[in-house]
Amino acid sequence: MKSIKVGLLGIGTVGSGTFNVLKRNQQEIAARAGRGIEITMVADLNTERAKELTNNEVEVVSDANLVVNNPDIDIVIELIGGYGIAKDLVLKAIANGKHVVTANKALIATHGNEIFKAAQEKNVMVAFEAAVAGGIPIIKALREGLTANSIEWIAGIINGTTNFILSEMRDKGLDFDIVLKEAQRLGYAEADPTFDIEGVDAAHKLTIMASIAFGIPVQFDKAHVEGITKLQATDIRYAEQLGYRIKLLGITKRTDAGIELRVHPTLIPASRLIANVEGAMNAVLVRGDAVGETLYYGKGAGAEPTASAVIADLVDITRLATADPEHRVPHLAFQPDAMADTKILPMAEITTSYYLRMHVTDQAGVLADVTRILADSSISIDAMLQKEPADGETQTDIIMLTHKTQEKNVETAIAKIENLATVVGKVTKIRLEELN
C-alpha cells in the first residue's frame, strides 16, 4: 500500500522532533501502522530553517494554506500553537477532508467542541495526544485503556515549568521570583512564562482530560485557574514540616453535585508517589471505580517526547483511516450523542481540605477566637502548628490543616479571622488533597 502523506504546519522544536523520529524509526512505525507514514510538505515562515531541518528532503512553503489545500496530503499536523491562524487552518484542513493531529492544548480546550463537530461532519479524525502531558499517553489511557471504568477523579502535575520552579523553591528554600529567573536562564521557563506560571497551560490540559473522563464538552471558561506566583517559600517550608509537599495540581472530580475543574497550588502528603515527581517531569494520577488508582509519569514537553505522542496519533489515524467512521474511537471518548451536560461546580461549592496560615499577636485567647470561628463554620481542624515567636518578637505564625469542607465555609471563616484585632494581615489559604 502506498504511504500516507502528511503535511506539517510549523517546524519548531516539536516539528523537527517529529520529522527526525519518523525518519529514524520509519520501518518500525510502518510495520505497526500497516503502511508508511511520510511527511511530504512543511509550511513554516522561516523556509530556510525548515529546509535545513528537513535536509531538503521535502517541499517547504511559507504559506500553510498550500498544505491544507493540497489534495495529495492525507493528514495535517498543526504545530503552530495559539487559536488564531491555527484554528483557521485546522478548520480548513477538516473542510478539505483531511485528518488533523495537533499538540495545541489552547485550541482544543477552547474551540474543541466546534472542531470535533466539523470533523464529525466530514468523517475525519482530530487527534491531540501531544496536547496533554507531552509524551505521556494519557489521552489514550483515559479514552481506551480505562474505558471500562467510571472515572472518579484525576489529579495531575501537568506543567513542567511550574513543577521545576516548585522543586527548586523547596530544595533551595528560595522565593518564586528568584527561581523563575533561574528557570528562564536555564531554558525551563519561556521568556513570557505567563501561561505556565498562572496555571493557564495546566487548565487547558485539565479541561481536555475532564471532557474525556466525564463525557462533557470542553469548557475551559468554567475552570478555576490559579498559578504559583503568590506562593511563598514559607508555606512550602511549613507544609514540609507537616509532612506535605506543595504542587501545582490540575484536579477534576465527579461529585453528586457536579464536576470540579480546578488548577491551584495544592498540599499533598509527601509519602504519595506523585508528591515526589520533581523538576520538569509530569505525572497524572487517575482513579477509576474498577481499576483504583493508576499513575502515568514522564516528560511533558520537549522535542522527541512530544513527537512520540504526535506520531502515535499519526499511526492511529493511519490504521483507522479506512475504518467505518462509526467504529472509530470518539474524539472525547463518549459518542457525540451521548455527551452529558453535568454542571461544572463554582469554586464556592467544591469540597476539599485546607492549609491556613495566619500571623497573630502571641497573646491569650487568640487560638480560642480562631477555633471558635472555624467551629461556627463547621470546619474541623486536622492538625496545627504554632511557632514560638522569634527573639524579641511578639507575633508568630499559626498554621492549621482542616478536614474536608466546602470552600464557601472556609471563605466565611477567613473573612471573620482577618477581622480579629489579634490577626495581622491576610490569612494564606492553600487547598489540600490527601489523594486517597
Ligand code: HSE
Ligand atoms: N509549557 C509546558 C510545560 C509544556 O511547562 O509543561 C507545553 O505544554
